[in-house]
Structure formats: structure tokens, C-alpha cells
Amino acid sequence: MVKSWVNSAERIGVDLHLELSGAGGRRAVLIRALREAVRSGRLAAGTRLPPYRSLAADLGVARNTVADAYAELVAEGWLTARQGSGTRVAAGVTSAVPGRRGGGEAAPGGEGSRAARPVPVRARGPRHDLRQGTPDASAFPRAAWSASYRRALQAAPSEAFGPGDPAGRGELREALSEYLARARGVRAEPDRIVVCSGFAHALRLLFGQGGGGVLRGPLAVEAYGLGFHREVLSAAGVRSVPVALDEYGARVEELGGQRAVLLTPAHQFPTGGPLHPERRAGVIEWARARGALVVEDDYDGEFRYDRKPVGALQGLDPERVIHVGSVSKSLSPALRLGWMVLPGRLVGPVLAAKGEREAWASVPDQLALADFLVSGSYDRHVRRMRQRYRGRRDRLVGMLAERAPQVEVTGVAAGLHAVLRLPPGTEGSVVKAAAWQGVALDGLAAFRHPDAGMVAPDGVVIGYATPPEHAYGAALEALCGVLPPG
Structure with a gap:
């Protein structure tokens, strides 16, 4: 498969040419082409990419193909995605070409060698962190x-x-x-x-x-x-x-x-x-x-x-x-x-x-x-945080009942996280869509033992204790935005 795409300057503010070629499906080829454009320095840090709908139309591929490619590169740290500012090349991603912004000298062995392919560095964390495992750090x-x-x-x-x-x-x-x-x-x-x-x-x-x-x-x-x-x-x-x-x-x-x-x-x-x-x-x-x-x-x-x-x-x-x-x-x-x-x-x-x-x-x-x-300071702190986390749990359950009634919320009688049960076959797309929107969360499948023989339901694990208090409402709004429609 060989196809060129030239994006108009009016759409994203820069001219960009990608060669989609080589073995693999369309998603894999697109990911490889975008990585190479960033790695070579042709896409500098902060460069805005076209909306995935526009790129899909230009390439003649399904929207999900481009959305999945963007989500994969966001998860790997090559790109960042924020509502209102679009998808951009992440700051801090190194280049293999001498003299390019963010890059150093090319490693020995040539551009195609394994040493000449640096790992991208994520410049900042997700916009909304709903991963399980940590309390609200601001409440220490x-x-x-x-x-x-x-x-x-x-x-x-x-x-x-x-x-x-x-x-x-x-x-x-x-x-x-x-x-x-x-x-x-x-x-x-x-x-x-x-x-x-x-x-x-x-x-x-x-x-x-x-x-x-x-x-x-x-x-x-x-x-x-x-x-x-x-x-x-x-x-x-x-x-x-x-x-x-x-x-x-x-x-x-x-x-x-x-x-x-x-x-x-x-x-x-x-x-x-x-x-x-x-x-x-x-x-x-x-x-x-x-x-x-x-x-x-x-x-x-x-x-x-x-x-x-x-x-x-x-x-x-x-x-x-x-x-x-x-x-x-x-x-x-x-x-x-x-x-x-x-x-x-x-x-x-x-x-x-x-x-x-x-x-x-x-x-x-x-x-x-x-x-x-x-x-007695420990007891007082635990009682205070128990009330705070209960309030957060209630806000999560209430917003989902209003905005996503098709999602079942389980495991909320205790702890610092909840499991959202999703329609069959939707877990992967929800996790990718969340990454693309800057929402960090865990898919339920990530916790399943590889040798477990039981049926694996679709779901995501939401750590409602993690965000600071001032950011919790926005995190819930972003979460509702990536859940599958009813």
C-alpha cells in the first residue's frame, strides 16, 4: 500500500507530507509514518495534527483507524491530546537527527539502527488521572x-x-x-x-x-x-x-x-x-x-x-x-x-x-x-478522608446514572476505586478514547491473570481518590465523554 497525503496549510497551519507504505494494516502503517515524521524532526514538538475525521477523509480510511492510531501514539508519549487544543506532537520527544529541536547526535550505526530510535519522553502527565492505586496527594x-x-x-x-x-x-x-x-x-x-x-x-x-x-x-x-x-x-x-x-x-x-x-x-x-x-x-x-x-x-x-x-x-x-x-x-x-x-x-x-x-x-x-x-491523628485523618472519598464516590455514581445509565457501577461499598461494567467488546475502544482525550484510566482486562479461565467481562477501573479536589468535577465530565453511548 502506497499513498501520499498532503494536508492544506489552512487546516492545521503547516504543510505535512506522509508516505504510507510498507507491510501491515492501515492503522500500523499510519502509526509508523507518524512516528517516523516525529523521529526525523519533520514534525516538531507542539505541531498540531489534523482532526482525525479530516485525516480519515483525506486518506480514505475509517475514522476509527485514525482515532486508534492517535490514541496509540498518545499512550506511547509521542503525541498529546487536550480538549480545545487538538492533538499535537509532545514536548520532550527526542529526534534522531542532529540539530533538530529536542534531539542530540545520531547514535552510531546509522539512522536505521536500533540505537538510533530513541524512546519518546512524556513531557507531562495526563490531564485527568483516574487510575487506581493512589490517594489524593493534595490531602496529605x-x-x-x-x-x-x-x-x-x-x-x-x-x-x-x-x-x-x-x-x-x-x-x-x-x-x-x-x-x-x-x-x-x-x-x-x-x-x-x-x-x-x-x-x-x-x-x-x-x-x-x-x-x-x-x-x-x-x-x-x-x-x-x-x-x-x-x-x-x-x-x-x-x-x-x-x-x-x-x-x-x-x-x-x-x-x-x-x-x-x-x-x-x-x-x-x-x-x-x-x-x-x-x-x-x-x-x-x-x-x-x-x-x-x-x-x-x-x-x-x-x-x-x-x-x-x-x-x-x-x-x-x-x-x-x-x-x-x-x-x-x-x-x-x-x-x-x-x-x-x-x-x-x-x-x-x-x-x-x-x-x-x-x-x-x-x-x-x-x-x-x-x-x-x-x-489520634491517624484516626482523625482516616475519618476525614473516608467522608471525602464517600462524597466522591457518590458524585461518580450520580453523574453516571444521569449521563451514562447504560453503565453498571460495581464495587463501590468500600475502597478508593469503582468498576464500570461496559457493553461487550467496548473496553479497548474506551481505554483508547480516554487516552486520546487525556484521561488516564485502567481497563479491567489489565488486572486479569493470564491463566484465568473465567469469562472476562468488559470494564474500566476508576480511581476516584486520585484527582485533587478542584479537578474532580472536570475529570468526571471527561470520563462521561469517552463512555459508549446507551
Whole structure:
């Protein structure tokens, strides 16, 4: 296929010539031609591209072909798209040609070599960030945290600034023991708590690298979950086996001969909903009968809205459940503070696996969190954010009921995200349209285990906690604009 397109200066303000040639479908050829135009410097940073409808008419291709090509290049960082300003070449994209704006010297080996094809650099984040996984960064309690930090440093003994304890500061483990028992129903003496930097760090400590961890695989996991956690397990040589989900959570009755299972029992991630009480009891019975363990990811257990709190699974059997939590959702992922509540027999092996001090969490941060918990500041912050996020959840549900009644909203009784169920076959187009409009969100398929045999519904996962308060309304408007019509 060989076709030339010359765009008129009146339409976008510049003359542009593209050669559409080579193997592949029309979408792939168009993407390749646009990349080459940017890479060679013929399309400079900030250059506005024609509307996809106009380009489609000029090329004689379907509008979706051009829209998908634009969306792909936006997602890769070559282009940016904003309402009112059109689609433009992204700032910061490097050129392989010497002397071009944004480029340096061409790499050895010629223009066609692999080294001469630099990776585009995204100049800025999306206009509207609705990805799951982070709280509202603007709501971090700076004044209260600063006060706790000052008090903690003033009260800290001199030995706190020495090598320290691999289990974590005693002050923090004492504070966590009281808080987790009161707020989450965890049965935890301080000497069973090991401080870590978050859930991924806990997984690395438990399963190690190359099969050298405290626990061994295979590990059963929920059919939907974070791909990053599966990557951590894979890097450790641990095979993960998916367990099917339904409206009652993981189908734990299908667990077999695995040595452990990883669950999100308070709020299944990302589909939503707690593990049914009968299945909570069932997985404990399975662990006892098999001599197995349950790894409990209690990632957002404090945030519930329309139901009573669901206590930690660990409370049913502290010798069979490893309870893992962190402040990533309640305070900030930047703090890198988490904890494991371990069966007594695993404390020593986990501390041995922790090893060098470089893997330990910051002692001043640990002391500050201990004060934050003991002073009641943590409880006050969680209650305040629970009300704020509930209000955001209600705004999302209300706007979708009015503007997109064909979309079903699920998993909203707790947590910081919702799942929007979409008509079959529309998930991919919605994710691409969102990227093209500068809306960052996650497709539900991205969280599905590659070996899961269950039917995969179409949907998107919306993190309603992520945008700052002043930008939330505009983010919802943009979201409604990319959803399929009813």
C-alpha cells in the first residue's frame, strides 16, 4: 500500500507530507509514518495534527483507524491530546537527527539502527488521572504529620539513630499492635510485627529470589489482581495459580494442593466486595488441613461506606494468616511504610531474609508514624478522608446514572476505586478514547491473570481518590465523554 497525503496549510497551519507504505494494516502503517515524521524532526514538538475525521477523509480510511492510531501514539508519549487544543506532537520527544529541536547526535550505526530510535519522553502527565492505586496527594495531612515528626525526633533516644532493629522500631510496633487490634481485629503482639516498605517488599521477603525465600510456591492468587505483584512472584521463581471469582469473592473451595494463597478479603481488588463469611471460614479450614498459609493484603480496609467494617481475616487464625498492610492508601505511597503481622514461627526467618540495613524503612519516618497513631491523628485523618472519598464516590455514581445509565457501577461499598461494567467488546475502544482525550484510566482486562479461565467481562477501573479536589468535577465530565453511548 502506497499513498501520499498532503494536508492544506489552512487546516492545521503547516504543510505535512506522509508516505504510507510498507507491510501491515492501515492503522500500523499510519502509526509508523507518524512516528517516523516525529523521529526525523519533520514534525516538531507542539505541531498540531489534523482532526482525525479530516485525516480519515483525506486518506480514505475509517475514522476509527485514525482515532486508534492517535490514541496509540498518545499512550506511547509521542503525541498529546487536550480538549480545545487538538492533538499535537509532545514536548520532550527526542529526534534522531542532529540539530533538530529536542534531539542530540545520531547514535552510531546509522539512522536505521536500533540505537538510533530513541524512546519518546512524556513531557507531562495526563490531564485527568483516574487510575487506581493512589490517594489524593493534595490531602496529605502536612501540619499534623510535621507535628508528629517534630515530637518524635525530640523524644527519640540517641540509639534510634544507630543501626537499629530489622523488625522495626519498638515504638511503631507497639502503636501498630494497639491500632490493628482496635480498628482491624488483628491479633498481634509487637514481637510478631515486622516493619517493611510496602506490600511488594513483603512479597519479596516472604518468597525471596530464585526460590530462596521463607515460603515456597505454587501460590494461589485471585483471578484478578495487580500484575505487578504477579511479576514480583515470577521474578522469585514462584508460580501463581489463579482462583476464580464470583459475587462472593474468591472461590476458595476450589483451592487444591498449593502451599499458600494470596487474598484481598476485605475488598477484592479490583472487582470489589468482601470475601463471604462462609468462604472466610472455608479458607481457614483449608489452611489448617493442608498445613498452608494465607497471605492477607489489607490494602484499603479502613475505607468503607455502605456496610459494616469487615475485620481482618488474620483474627480467625493468627498462626495460619500473614496480615500485610501499609499507609500507601491511607496516607501516601511516598512514605514507604508497611507491616507484616506474622505467625510466631515465621518471624525469625523473615528477619533473616530482610538482611542488609539498606532494605529497612527510615527510622525517623517510623517514629513519626508511631506518634501519628498514638496521638489520634491517624484516626482523625482516616475519618476525614473516608467522608471525602464517600462524597466522591457518590458524585461518580450520580453523574453516571444521569449521563451514562447504560453503565453498571460495581464495587463501590468500600475502597478508593469503582468498576464500570461496559457493553461487550467496548473496553479497548474506551481505554483508547480516554487516552486520546487525556484521561488516564485502567481497563479491567489489565488486572486479569493470564491463566484465568473465567469469562472476562468488559470494564474500566476508576480511581476516584486520585484527582485533587478542584479537578474532580472536570475529570468526571471527561470520563462521561469517552463512555459508549446507551
